Amino acid sequence: MPWNIFTPGGVTPAAVNYISVPGEQKGNTQEMVWEGSITGDLGKMGVKLPTAQSGLGLSVGADWRQESTELQPDEEFITNDLAGQGSPTLPTTGEFHVWEIYGEARLPILEDQPFAKSLTAELGYRYSDYDLSFGSTNTWKAGLQWAPVSDVHLRAMYNVAVRAPNLQELYLQPRVQLDGTEDPCAGATPAATAAQCAASGVTAAEYGHITPNSSSQYNGLIGGNTSLKPETADTLTLGLVFTPTFLPELNMTLDYYDIKIKNVISSYGANLILNDCVATADPFYCNLVHRAPATGNASDGSLWIGTAGYITDTNYNLGEQTVKGIDYDAEYRLDMGRAGRLDFNLAATYTLHFKTTPVVGGGTYDCAGYYGPACAANAGDGPVPHIKSKFRINWNTPLPGLDTWINWRLVGPVKVQNLSQNPLLSGFVDPINGIGNQIPGFNYIDLGASYQVAKQLTVRVGVNNLLDKDPPIVQTFYEGPPYQNGNTFPQVYDWGGRYLFVNLTMDF
Numbered sequence: 488m489p490w491n492i493f494t495p496g497g498v499t500p501a502a503v504n505y506i507s508v509p510g511e512q513k514g515n516t517q518e519m520v521w522e523g524s525i526t527g528d529l530g531k532m533g534v535k536l537p538t539a540q541s542g543l544g545l546s547v548g549a550d551w552r553q554e555s556t557e558l559q560p561d562e563e564f565i566t567n568d569l570a571g572q573g574s575p576t577l578p579t580t581g582e583f584h585v586w587e588i589y590g591e592a593r594l595p596i597l598e599d600q601p602f603a604k605s606l607t608a609e610l611g612y613r614y615s616d617y618d619l620s621f622g623s624t625n626t627w628k629a630g631l632q633w634a635p636v637s638d639v640h641l642r643a644m645y646n647v648a649v650r651a652p653n654l655q656e657l658y659l660q661p662r663v664q665l666d667g668t669e670d671p672c673a674g675a676t677p678a679a680t681a682a683q684c685a686a687s688g689v690t691a692a693e694y695g696h697i698t699p700n701s702s703s704q705y706n707g708l709i710g711g712n713t714s715l716k717p718e719t720a721d722t723l724t725l726g727l728v729f730t731p732t733f734l735p736e737l738n739m740t741l742d743y744y745d746i747k748i749k750n751v752i753s754s755y756g757a758n759l760i761l762n763d764c765v766a767t768a769d770p771f772y773c774n775l776v777h778r779a780p781a782t783g784n785a786s787d788g789s790l791w792i793g794t795a796g797y798i799t800d801t802n803y804n805l806g807e808q809t810v811k812g813i814d815y816d817a818e819y820r821l822d823m824g825r826a827g828r829l830d831f832n833l834a835a836t837y838t839l840h841f842k843t844t845p846v847v848g849g850g851t852y853d854c855a856g857y858y859g860p861a862c863a864a865n866a867g868d869g870p871v872p873h874i875k876s877k878f879r880i881n882w883n884t885p886l887p888g889l890d891t892w893i894n895w896r897l898v899g900p901v902k903v904q905n906l907s908q909n910p911l912l913s914g915f916v917d918p919i920n921g922i923g924n925q926i927p928g929f930n931y932i933d934l935g936a937s938y939q940v941a942k943q944l945t946v947r948v949g950v951n952n953l954l955d956k957d958p959p960i961v962q963t964f965y966e967g968p969p970y971q972n973g974n975t976f977p978q979v980y981d982w983g984g985r986y987l988f989v990n991l992t993m994d995f
Contacts, residue, residue: 510569512576514558516654524548539595547590555582556654574664574709581658585651589613604634609644617651621716624649640728648722652715652752656802659711663794666707667757668860670790671765673699679765686768687761688778693788705790706797707757708777716804720748736820745811750804755845757798758860759911761790763845766910771846775799806844813837828883835876845911852911858926858976859904861912869976870926872899888939896931898979926959929980947990955985 488505491497529535530542557580563569564576590612597606611628630644671677672684674697681694689697726742755775764772779786779796786792814836821829843861844851854862858870874897881892902925904912935949958980975982 508563508568510561510563512558512560512564514556514579516556517554519553520550521552522548522550536594536596538600539598541595541598544593545590546592547588549586549588551584551586553582553584554654556580556658575662577660577662579655579658579660581654583617583619583654583657585615585617587613587615602635604637605632606634607632615649615651619651619657620714621651624651624717638729638731638733640730642724642726642728644722644724646720646722646724648720650718650720650752652712652717652802655711656715656752657711657713659709659802661708661710661801663706663708663797665704666709666800667705667761667790667798668703669758669761670697670699670705671762672788673697673790683765683768686773687764687776688773689788690781693778693781697788698785698792700791705757706794707800708797709754710801712802715752715802716750718748718750718752718804720746722746736822737818739817740815742814743812744814746809748808751806751808751843752802753805754800754802755805756860757800759845760798760800762861763911769849771849806847806849808844809840809842811839813839825885827885830879830881830883832879832881833876834878835874837874838871839873841871850909850911852907852909854904854912856901857904857907857912858901859912862904870898870901870979872901872928872979874899889936890938891936892934894931894933894935896933898929898931900928901926926961929956929959931956931981943994945992947988947992949988951986951988952981952984956981957984958982 488499488501489497490502490506524546525548526544526546528542528544530544533542535542558576559578560576564572565578567575592610594608594610595605596608597603599605609628609630609632613626614623615626616623626647626649628644628646630642630646632640632642634640671679672687672689672694675695677684677695677697681689681691684694685691723745724742726740729737729739729741731737755772760772760775763769764776776790776798777796779789779792781787786795788796790796790798815833816835817831817833819831821831823829838855840853841855841862842851842853852861854871856871856873862869862871876897878895879892880894881890883890906924931951932953933949933951934953935947937945937947939945958975958977960974961976973982
């Protein structure tokens with residue numbers, strides 16, 4: 488029964504049935520944990536310093552954890568036979584287990600001493616032994632909390648953290664699927680020169696004759712890597728807590744953070760690989776570009792016609808990432824007597840730097856204040872605005888059980904990455920359609936109220952994005968999924984406009 492889309496009424500139920508087939512996949516992910524720990528206050532046993540009233544707090548323990556996953560798709564998924572798949576869905580199975588021992592201690596050093604209302608040290612350590620190729624890991628922390636007076640607390644913490652690769656990063660079966668969104672060597676007038684394109688495998692005969700993809704979709708070889716090592720992060724945080732005794736309704740915190748991650752587990756992103764190959768002719772990147780071989784047909788040199796042309800973009804331990812910023816939080820309560828009470832809260836973060844070094848010893852680029860393919864692949868959620876904040880006012884009304892609130896959310900402006908002076912970011916990215924080269928700052932207003940109808944029953948109503956502000960619309964090829972969806976960034980901006988909600992909570 489032909490499926491005829493060129494004749495009105497030609498797509499009949501019988502025609503749809505003829506070309507339709509069900510697809511099925513089943514799987515499970517399981518985590519099993521056995522753990523035992525002992526926690527105690529050894530100060531009660533006299534384990535304390537003579538300069539402090541409180542004693543040593545200690546917690547030690549051990550655990551065994553097993554994680555496993557299994558995905559079994561049917562033949563239709565495996566052979567990429569279903570409309571809209573984009574790539575085959577292959578079986579994935581794998582597991583690992585780990586033994587761990589850990590300990591944490593908190594020791595008051597000074598209490599109620601001159602210039603030291605309190606001074607406390609904090610230490611922690613964890614040893615983990617994996618049945619994976621990298622073997623064991625060590626994590627630890629060391630910190631101090633100092634209150635020279637009751638109103639001011641200073642805190643500092645240095646932490647060496649580890650993240651082992653997860654099951655998908657280890658065991659995802661390699662497959663060619665949609666990955667990149669641009670090819671600067673495609674089209675009758677390529678954006679890159681013949682010499683630049685030659686570094687990516689384009690022959691003189693192919694230059695200017697490679698068919699571009701009108702949907703901006705290009706192939707990448709995606710997959711796991713069982714040789715991955717854990718990520719290691721060196722984290723330094725410095726903080727100030729201000730709780731003035733002369734104004735007990737006020738509480739403020741200010742924290743600086745400096746996080747450096749080594750052996751980052753990620754893929755480079757097909758766009759970054761191809762653009763850096765074309766821009767620098769670096770063999771590290773160019774060896775990952777596999778153009779379709781010359782066979783005398785339309786696929787010659789292509790990265791999207793069929794599966795012979797692709798960019799290898801599997802998981803690796805990449806170079807380094809460094810993120811520096813400042814977090815601020817302030818709370819204030821205003822008692823208005825019979826008029827109720829107002830609670831004010833301001834939470835803000837300012838990203839100073841979001842630097843990525845894809846290859847140790849290679850170039851570094853900073854995505855703070857920018858967005859684009861390279862930044863999305865490494866920052867994880869598309870735009871990286873310098874400033875993000877939320878200011879909330881909550882009114883506890885005189886009517887028992889009734890609270891109302893208003894919320895102001897700010898997402899700072901970002902520029903498209905090709906405006907950066909860094910060649911690793913400038914690349915071959917075209918200007919944004921419709922909104923110029925910058926996404927402006929976005930302000931959202933939310934309103935809501937809650938009422939406790941009974942002891943066990945609470946009703947909440949509200950509206951997010953009261954002014955119905957539309958999200959920024961950008962071209963699809965700037966970020967591929969999961970960083971972009973529907974030509975915008977739903978992780979960062981309200982994608983659906985005004986949002987009304989009603990919530991009923993019943994406690995038993």
